[in-house]
Amino acid sequence: xxxxxxxxxxxxxxxxxxxxxxxxxxxxxxxxxxxxxxxxxxxxxxxxxxxxxxxxxxxxxxxxxxxxxxxxxxxxxxxxxxxxxxxxxxxxxxxxxxxxxxxxxxxxxxxxxxxxxxxxxxxxxxxxxxxxxxxxxxxxxxxxxxxxxxxxxxxxxxxxxxxxxxxxxxxxxxxxxxxxxxxxxxxxxxxxxxxxxxxxxxxxxxxxxxxxxxxxxxxxxxxxxxxxxxxxxxxxxxxxxxx
Amino acid sequence: xxxxxxxxxxxxxxxxxxxxxxxxxxxxxxxxxxxxxxxxxxxxxxxxxxxxxxxxxxxxxxxxxxxxxxxxxxxxxxxxxxxxxxxxxxxxxxxxxxxxxxxxxxxxxxxxxxxxxxxxxxxxxxxxxxxxxxxxxxxxxxxxxxxxxxxxxxxxxxxxxxxxxxxxxxxxxxxxxxxxxxxxxxxxxxxxxxxxxxxxxxxxxxxxxxxxxxxxxxxxxxxxxxxxxxxxxxxxxxxxxxx
DNA sequence: AGGAGTTTTGGTAGAATTTACTACAATGAC
DNA sequence: GTCATTGTAGTAAATTCTACCAAAACTCCT
Numbered sequence: 239x240x241x242x243x244x245x246x247x248x249x250x251x252x253x254x255x256x257x258x259x260x261x262x263x264x265x266x267x268x269x270x271x272x273x274x275x276x277x278x279x280x281x282x283x284x285x286x287x288x289x290x291x292x293x294x295x296x297x298x299x300x301x302x303x304x305x306x307x308x309x310x311x312x313x314x315x316x317x318x319x320x321x322x323x324x325x326x327x328x329x330x331x332x333x334x335x336x337x338x339x340x341x342x343x344x345x346x347x348x349x350x351x352x353x354x355x356x357x358x359x360x361x362x363x364x365x366x367x368x369x370x371x372x373x374x375x376x377x378x379x380x381x382x383x384x385x386x387x388x389x390x391x392x393x394x395x396x397x398x399x400x401x402x403x404x405x406x407x408x409x410x411x412x413x414x415x416x417x418x419x420x421x422x423x424x425x426x427x428x429x430x431x432x433x434x435x436x437x438x439x440x441x442x443x444x445x446x447x448x449x450x451x452x453x454x455x456x457x458x459x460x461x462x463x464x465x466x467x468x469x470x471x472x473x474x475x476x477x478x479x480x481x
Numbered sequence: 482x483x484x485x486x487x488x489x490x491x492x493x494x495x496x497x498x499x500x501x502x503x504x505x506x507x508x509x510x511x512x513x514x515x516x517x518x519x520x521x522x523x524x525x526x527x528x529x530x531x532x533x534x535x536x537x538x539x540x541x542x543x544x545x546x547x548x549x550x551x552x553x554x555x556x557x558x559x560x561x562x563x564x565x566x567x568x569x570x571x572x573x574x575x576x577x578x579x580x581x582x583x584x585x586x587x588x589x590x591x592x593x594x595x596x597x598x599x600x601x602x603x604x605x606x607x608x609x610x611x612x613x614x615x616x617x618x619x620x621x622x623x624x625x626x627x628x629x630x631x632x633x634x635x636x637x638x639x640x641x642x643x644x645x646x647x648x649x650x651x652x653x654x655x656x657x658x659x660x661x662x663x664x665x666x667x668x669x670x671x672x673x674x675x676x677x678x679x680x681x682x683x684x685x686x687x688x689x690x691x692x693x694x695x696x697x698x699x700x701x702x703x704x705x706x707x708x709x710x711x712x713x714x715x716x717x718x719x720x721x722x723x724x
Numbered sequence: 725a726g727g728a729g730t731t732t733t734g735g736t737a738g739a740a741t742t743t744a745c746t747a748c749a750a751t752g753a754c
Numbered sequence: 755g756t757c758a759t760t761g762t763a764g765t766a767a768a769t770t771c772t773a774c775c776a777a778a779a780c781t782c783c784t
Contacts, residue, residue, distance in 0.1 A: 249539035254497040256570070256588060296492035297584055300571040325568040325590050327499070328543040341540055345499060345588070347568050415761080434743065436762075457760025458750035480742085658732080677772065679733080700731025701779040723771085 254343045258304040259292035261348060261390030264355040267416060270423040273370040280366050283333040284380030291368055305349040312361055312368035317354040319406040324348050324389055331382055348386045350393050354407040398424055399477055405465035411448055413460035421479060429481045444470035497586045501547040502535035504591060504633030507598040513666040516613040523609050526576040527623030534611055548592040555604055555611035560597040562649040567591050567632055574625055591629045593636050597650040641667055642720055648708035654691055656703035672724045687713035
């Protein structure tokens with residue numbers, strides 16, 4: 239069972255402030271880059287460190303509302319997927335707890351988001367501003383945010399394997415190669431070759447050919463497909479690809 | 482994106498009390514029953530309703546510590562698996578919020594636990610006491626606990642499919658039939674037949690034959706196996722069975 | 725003791741899927 | 755037209771899944 243503190247019998251009930259921190263991913267399909275949204279802190283603690291975009295939950299606001307509020311303060315985006323990730327709350331995880339004479343605690347409920355990169359605009363006014371970072375080249379973050387980021391990346395890979403979240407952020411119509419590039423930039427190139435990826439996805443039967451074709455430079459034009467939500471419904475929780 | 486409340490610009494930061502609620506499962510392998518631990522509430526709100534065992538987090542106590550504290554107040558158990566489930570925090574989810582003139586919020590961080598049934602003892606002193614309920618026959622619970630319970634059951638099934646949590650609560654040595662019965666009482670009987678279940682588990686290679694045999698009534702004696710953690714390590718996240 | 729019943733164990737044939745690879749089609753560039 | 759490039763279709767071999775079957779090793783009953 240491990241070493242757990244079971245001795246705090248006479249401790250009072252703790253008072254908490256609750257923060258929401260967002261792990262916001264985006265896939266730049268032009269350059270095959272997996273990006274993460276970070277903000278640079280201006281104030282202590284961890285001044286000048288990068289951190290995940292976060293906020294404290296306000297009165298009357300749900301956790302998910304707070305998560306959407308952070309998003310809308312940093313970026314303009316219409317197409318996204320968002321879900322709760324994990325709640326971090328050990329005593330001492332936030333240095334502000336030590337400075338608070340009332341012994342108040344800080345809890346972090348983290349959310350995971352995947353947003354469309356192409357028609358998303360960073361909001362440049364406001365303070366601090368948010369910037370995209372390469373996930374592979376992300377810096378040491380404030381608080382325990384590196385841990386939250388790692389947790390979020392695991393969730394992203396898992397979700398991509400089992401859920402159709404890619405279609406929330408891909409354009410309305412897309413080629414099978416677009417889809418393959420999306421998967422490879424997130425998962426790495428060792429999960430399937432293109433030909434077998436095509437065959438598998440098409441056999442699953444939730445991609446409908448629009449009849450349209452698109453030519454991008456040299457080579458045969460590619461068919462444009464559309465995600466059919468209704469056709470997907472029947473295969474809930476079946477893996478889409480194998481890593 | 483749905484309808485989210487983005488208008489609370491001038492709201493103050495909320496103050497929270499944080500509760501931990503445990504979804505505690507147990508498998509009675511003698512009678513093939515899937516059980517859930519519930520307590521009967523003595524006080525308002527929801528007096529005389531059953532609820533998940535829960536507590537408020539104390540000063541200096543981590544969330545996981547609180548989860549273990551609840552467990553140790555209700556049952557004596559040495560063999561268990563525990564992990565965080567989900568955090569519920571919409572305004573108004575706890576009726577106490579309305580009675581509180583300071584507008585304090587109540588957050589519930591839920592934990593999921595699977596405990597060994599056989600050598601677990603319910604603690605009968607204390608108030609309220611905890612009792613095992615059949616999951617299939619669980620009553621209407623206090624607060625939003627039915628939702629948390631459903632969420633926990635989904636997690637249990639998922640974990641059983643992908644993680645070796647069964648071996649945390651099975652005896653040190655067990656027969657393949659023991660294991661099969663465990664899986665069928667949790668997942669239902671439609672995931673695999675016994676012969677194929679055996680073949681699959683043995684081929685995965687993390688069950689080592691102890692050489693011992695056990696005879697339970699009529700029939701050929703069964704070989705006793707042991708879970709080999711080291712041999713399992715290589716196949717992290719591969720499915721163990723198919724539902 | 726011996727046969728009947730029961731449970732464990734180790735298969736196998738056929739279907740289905742995965743994997744690695746090849747051939748062909750349709751286009752732009754020259 | 756020819757070639758490089760990208761998209762598409764397919765196949766053969768290996769592997770896995772599924773639905774069974776039969777022998778082995780015991781207990782129980784008469």
